[in-house]
Amino acid sequence: xxxxxxxxxxxxxxxxxxxxxxxxxxxxxxxxxxxxxxxxxxxxxxxxxxxxxxxxxxxxxxxxxxxxxxxxxxxxxxxxxxxxxxxxxxxxxxxxxxxxxxxxxxxxxxxxxxxxxxxxxxxxxxxxxxxxxxxxxxxxxxxxxxxxxxxxxxxxxxxxxxxxxxxxxxxxxxxxxxxxxxxxxxxxxxxxxxxxxxxxxxxxxxxxxxxxxxxxxxxxxxxxxxxxxxxxxxxxxxxxxxxxxxxxxxxxxxxxxxxxxxxxxxxxxxxxxxxxxxxxxxxxxxxxxxxxxxxxxxxxxxxxxxxxxxxxxxxxxxxx
Amino acid sequence: xxxxxxxxxxxxxxxxxxxxxxxxxxxxxxxxxxxxxxxxxxxxxxxxxxxxxxxxxxxxxxxxxxxxxxxxxxxxxxxxxxxxxxxxxxxxxxxxxxxxxxxxxxxxxxxxxxxxxxxxxxxxxxxxxxxxxxxxxxxxxxxxxxxxxxxxxxxxxxxxxxxxxxxxxxxxxxxxxxxxxxxxxxxxxxxxxxxxxxxxxxxxxxxxxxxxxxxxxxxxxxxxxxxxxxxxxxxxxxxxxxxxxxxxxxxxxxxxxxxxxxxxxxxxxxxxxxxxxxxxxxxxxxxxxx
Numbered sequence: 001x002x003x004x005x006x007x008x009x010x011x012x013x014x015x016x017x018x019x020x021x022x023x024x025x026x027x028x029x030x031x032x033x034x035x036x037x038x039x040x041x042x043x044x045x046x047x048x049x050x051x052x053x054x055x056x057x058x059x060x061x062x063x064x065x066x067x068x069x070x071x072x073x074x075x076x077x078x079x080x081x082x083x084x085x086x087x088x089x090x091x092x093x094x095x096x097x098x099x100x101x102x103x104x105x106x107x108x109x110x111x112x113x114x115x116x117x118x119x120x121x122x123x124x125x126x127x128x129x130x131x132x133x134x135x136x137x138x139x140x141x142x143x144x145x146x147x148x149x150x151x152x153x154x155x156x157x158x159x160x161x162x163x164x165x166x167x168x169x170x171x172x173x174x175x176x177x178x179x180x181x182x183x184x185x186x187x188x189x190x191x192x193x194x195x196x197x198x199x200x201x202x203x204x205x206x207x208x209x210x211x212x213x214x215x216x217x218x219x220x221x222x223x224x225x226x227x228x229x230x231x232x233x234x235x236x237x238x239x240x241x242x243x244x245x246x247x248x249x250x251x252x253x254x255x256x257x258x259x260x261x262x263x264x265x266x267x268x269x270x271x272x273x274x275x276x277x278x279x280x281x282x283x284x285x286x287x288x289x290x291x292x293x294x295x296x297x298x299x300x301x302x303x304x305x306x307x308x309x310x311x312x313x314x315x316x317x318x319x320x
Numbered sequence: 321x322x323x324x325x326x327x328x329x330x331x332x333x334x335x336x337x338x339x340x341x342x343x344x345x346x347x348x349x350x351x352x353x354x355x356x357x358x359x360x361x362x363x364x365x366x367x368x369x370x371x372x373x374x375x376x377x378x379x380x381x382x383x384x385x386x387x388x389x390x391x392x393x394x395x396x397x398x399x400x401x402x403x404x405x406x407x408x409x410x411x412x413x414x415x416x417x418x419x420x421x422x423x424x425x426x427x428x429x430x431x432x433x434x435x436x437x438x439x440x441x442x443x444x445x446x447x448x449x450x451x452x453x454x455x456x457x458x459x460x461x462x463x464x465x466x467x468x469x470x471x472x473x474x475x476x477x478x479x480x481x482x483x484x485x486x487x488x489x490x491x492x493x494x495x496x497x498x499x500x501x502x503x504x505x506x507x508x509x510x511x512x513x514x515x516x517x518x519x520x521x522x523x524x525x526x527x528x529x530x531x532x533x534x535x536x537x538x539x540x541x542x543x544x545x546x547x548x549x550x551x552x553x554x555x556x557x558x559x560x561x562x563x564x565x566x567x568x569x570x571x572x573x574x575x576x577x578x579x580x581x582x583x584x585x586x587x588x589x590x591x592x593x594x595x596x597x598x599x600x601x602x603x604x605x606x607x608x609x610x
Contacts, residue, residue, distance in 0.1 A: 054411070054413050056413060056416050103595035103599075104595055107599050111599075113357075113416055114543070114550065115591060115595065117546075121540075125584060256417055286428075288424055288428040289424075289425055289432070291421075292421045292423070292424030293425050295418070295421030296403065296417075296419075296422050298421075299414050300406045300407060
C-alpha cells in the first residue's frame with residue numbers, strides 16, 4: 001500500500017513536470033523553474049556529501065564554478081564540442097574534489113569543512129585573478145549553447161527557446177537524481193550512513209572509510225560540476241559573482257531546511273528557496289540574514305528539516 | 321636586508337592578531353570539542369564596537385578597546401547559550417551548521433546596520449612612526465604585538481596556574497570525569513566562550529586602526545584562524561601562538577616577495593601542505609589538548 005502510494009505520487013509528479021511548459025508559457029517563469037532544476041541538482045549533490053556521510057562541504061560554489069568555467073574554456077578555447085565539454089566540466093570538478101578531499105578525508109573531524117571553505121574562496125579569487133584565462137571580474141560572454149540535436153520521431157531540436165532548456169535540465173536532473181537515489185538506497189549508501197553515525201565502528205566492521213569518503217566526495221563534486229556546466233551553456237554568461245560563498249550558503253540552507261540526509265529534502269529545499277526570493281521581492285535584500293537565522297533555528301529544533309516534520313506527522317497518524 | 325626585516329615585522333603584527341583569534345577557537349575546540357564557525361564575526365563586531373566607541377562617544381582608545389572586548393565577550397556567552405549548548409554531544413556537524421548560520425546572520429545583519437563602505441578608525445597612535453634599525457613601524461603596530469603578547473601570557477598563566485584553569489584542562493581531558501569530580505561543565509563552557517570572545521574582540525579593536533573595517537572582514541580572519549589552529553595542532557595553546565606568528569610572517573613574505581594579489585592563497589597552500597604532511601600540527605604530538 002505504502003509503496004503503491006509512493007509510486008503513484010512519483011509518477012504524478014513526473015507527469016506534472018513534463019507538462020509544465022505546456023501550461024506555463026511565460027519565459028520568466030520557465031527561467032525560474034530551470035534555475036530551480038540547477039539548484040535541486042546542487043542541493044542534492046551537497047546532501048550526498050553533507051547529509052549522507054556527515055562531512056560538511058563548504059566549497060560547493062567552487063565546484064559549481066569549476067564545472068562552469070571548465071566546460072566554457074574547453075569549448076571556447078580548445079574547440080571541444082559542447083556536450084563533451086559539459087561532461088568534462090563535471091570531471092574537472094571531480095578532479096579538484098579528489099585533490100582537496102584526499103588530505104582532509106584521511107583525517108577525522110571537521111577538516112573538510114575548513115578546507116573546502118577556503119577552497120571555495122580561493123577558486124573565486126582564481127576566477128578573478130587569472131585574467132588571461134577567465135577575463136577576470138568581467139566574466140565570459142557569448143558562450144555557445146549546445147548544437148542542434150536530432151532525435152528520432154521528434155525531429156531536429158534547436159537550443160534556443162526556454163522550453164528546450166527546460167526539458168534538457170529536466171532530463172539531466174532526472175538522470176542525476178536517479179543515480180543519487182540508487183546510491184543512497186544501496187550498499188554503498190548504507191556505508192555512507194555508517195560513517196556518519198560512527199566512523200570508528202564503521203572501520204571495525206571492515207568498511208574502508210577513507211576510500212568510501214573520497215568516492216562520496218568525488219561524486220558530489222561531479223554533480224555540482226555538471227550543474228555548473230549546464231548553467232554556463234544555458235545562461236551563456238559566467239562571472240566570478242555567480243560562484244560566491246553566498247551561493248554555497250544558499251545551497252546549504254536548501255539542504256538543511258529541506259532535510260539533511262533525506263532524498264526528497266534537498267529537492268524540496270531547492271525548489272522552495274529558488275522560488276521564495278522571487279515571490280517575496282521585498283525580502284530579497286534581507287535574504288541571507290533570513291537564511292542564516294533559518295539554518296541555525298532549523299538545525300537546533302528540526303534536525304531532519306521539513307521532511308523530518310512530514311515523517312513525524314505521518315508516524316503520529318499511523319500510531320493513532 | 322631591511323626590506324626582509326620590515327616584512328617580517330609586518331608579518332608579526334598580523335600574526336599577533338591571528339594568534340588571538342586562533343586561541344579562542346582552539347580553546348573552544350580543545351575544551352568543548354566544538355567548532356565555532358562564527359568566530360570571525362566576533363572579531364568583526366569587536367572592530368566595529370571599538371570604532372563606534374572611539375568615534376562617536378569620543379572615548380580613549382584603550383577604554384574603547386576594553387569596552388569592545390566586554391561586549392564581544394558577552395556576545396560569546398550568547399553563542400554558548402544559543403548556538404552550542406542545545407546541541408552539545410551530537411557531534412561536529414550540527415554545531416558547525418548552527419554556528420555557520422549565526423555567522424551568515426551576523427555578517428549580513430552588519431552589512432545592513434553598518435553599511436558596506438569600509439570604515440577607518442583613527443587613533444593618534446597610528447600617526448606616530450618609529451624608526452628602529454631601518455624598520456619603520458607605527459606605534460599602533462607595535463601595540464598590536466605587545467598587547468597580543470600580554471593577553472596570551474595572561475591566558476597561559478590562567479590555564480596553567482589557577483584552579484579555574486585546572487578545571488578547564490580537566491574538562492578538556494575528560495568531560496564526564498570532570499563533571500563527576502564536581503566541575504560544572506556549563507560554567508566552564510561559558511568561561512571558555514567569554515575568554516574566546518574577549519580575545520577576538522581585542523584582535524578586532526587592535527586591527528581596526530591599521531586596516532579597514534568592513535562586515536565581511538570576519539570571514540577571511542576566521543579562515544586564517546582555522547589554518548592557524550590546524551597548523552598549531554587542534555586544542556594546542558602554545559602551538560596556536562607559534563602558528564599564528566608563523567602564518568603572519570609567511571603571508572607577509574609571500575605578499576612582499578612573490579605577489580600581493582595572491583596573498584590569501586598562501587594561507588591555503590600552508591593549510592593543504594600541513595594536512596598532507598603533518599595533520600597533527602607542527603608542534604602537536606597527536607592532537608594534544610590544552
